[in-house]
Amino acid sequence: MTKALFRLFILFITCSTAISCSEQDSPDLPDNPGNTNQGIASIDQTQINANGGGFIIRVKADGTWQASSSETWCTLSRTSGNGNGSISGYMKANTGAERSVIIIITSGKEEAQFTLKQLAGDGSNPDPDPDPEKPSGYAGRIEIPKLKGGSMNQFITHTTNIEGKEIITYSMEYDYSKKHARWVAFTFDSKTKISNVSRTEAWMYDKKIPEEYRTYEKDYKEYSRGHLCASYDRTYSLEANKQTFYYSNMSPQSTAFNTGFWTKFEQSIKTPNGKNDFIHKLGDNDTLYVVKGGYIDDEEIKYTGNHVAVPRFYFIALLLYQNGQYTQGMAYYVNQFDYDPSSTIKSYAMSIDKLEEKTHIDFFHNLPPDIESEVEAKYDEKAWFQ
Template sequence: MKKIFYYLFFIPAICMTFMACGDDDDNIILGDEWADFVAQYPNDGPLEIPALKEGNIFISHSTKLTDGSDFETYCLEYDPSMNHSRWVAFRFDNRTSSGDAGYHGVWYDDPSLPETNQVGSGYFMGYSRGHLCASADRQYSKEANMQTFYMTNMSPMLSSFNEGIWVKLEGKVRSYLNNTSFLDTLYVVKGGIINPDQITEYTYSSKGYAVAVPQKFFMALLRVKGGVYKSIGFLLEHRYYTDDEYDLKNYAVSIDQLEAETGIDFFHNLNDVFEGDTEKSFTLSDWGL
């Protein structure tokens, strides 16, 4: 199941063109109707979803859990000018933190994007296809795991980075999941910074599309336990890391710092009473660092 939300302001003729790209399962919401979507969520809204940037495309992929309920695999904001997602966001809770669905490593163009935005799944020239929502993060169902191989969930990464410190940080995040004394829910936002002055170059996809290569990658984490919120961010240069550079605490930053670096407003649906204090600082020991 997938949902597409175009957070754009088009003239009606162009809106109709984009609406024709979706299938019968797609829900396309324009402009102010986004607020109606957010209102469907209980409490503070979809906490994992940052504030959207006008002109980009919001996509949500979901699957059904064993109890028959829908659960969001991940969502993303896609920047068609960069042929790259601005961020990918998802959450873990006791329904999704385990499983052994296996790895279904076949890359696909994201069927939720119009065909004209599909870059091709064959390769990024000179770079690996690096997961944002990791395959290992979605092991509770085969379908969810397959969705992690959509190209909207990929970023051009140096192999040494993708298979090195990025994997280490992803593993650290997953280490939190089965500790019930640590959290009830973990909200995760990941990506490469694709602001025009923060890319290394453009590489080319297998269909010849120019795809932005980020200079830096980030993760923003918000954990909730018993109504108490704690957050931390990580900011990594996109490069090779030596063995003595793998201490993750050296790359920890506050969410406020991460917002200043990326231009992304993380966890903006968090109640204002909590947001300010939660995002301005972090404690390493709270995160096992």
């Protein structure tokens, strides 16, 4: 009798634990206008913009379940499971008319059906999965380095809409295997140089990245969360500043480097000559192209506990387009664990060609070859540090 009761007790504890763990693995989505709940499943949004993006479905089922998408341009991270679980969905960019997709979740006799709408595109072919050898859309822009490509790298562009016009916040190529951007690229021009808002502190995971490759606050607890595209760089709109707080835009940095020397580099982009007038002198048709990042192909690179790459070296590449021509290029390269905090950032400056030798990244490759060769080969210290 005692053994039978003991077995029954163990069975009860085992079942209770399994149910508890299953529920913890699939928490309810927070209440918001886009959250639709249909019994066995809920979805966090029902509308995706034309540039593409991700969504999350939570499944609550007692047994096996299946999931399907009615369109090939909308993919699901998994199409079946057992018990509670989550699905990451992703829509490719839309260059045509508004379109819809139906997502169906079934478990036994229960079914949940969601219709997601994707807004119409403008025909510019943003192309979130471009051919590295034949870049188009966003990937064909001047600031975008040559993509590494492959199934473990994702090209992402975040945008906002101001007065009916799309403004690019920044683009990046994100490495799934290292949970870190290979680089982040953006521009300053007559619209994006403006400072209208303050730092938002809107920390958030990046919905465009599949769930299993995302990073969160806990992944940086050993380090400071260093912005690649700085909050300071995107103050022309509230939404743009919020996008700089996506964890995909973060890099694990030592506190001393993040709050000290890296901040000097960030501030130098807006004011390279230290007189707070460089960016402000950009004319209506002038542009400063910027690429920033941590070098993650370093053979000696280390990782956080959740396998987020911790770069030793950080880089910046700058290209100035002014008065109708590409006039100047320069770059920085610094080791966050081995630098002289009393030195000036000028001592870490170099030509873009030299930076390419160190990082093996082809910067500004969308320029005409003769112009690319000219601006990347020379570094005129006086032009940048007056």
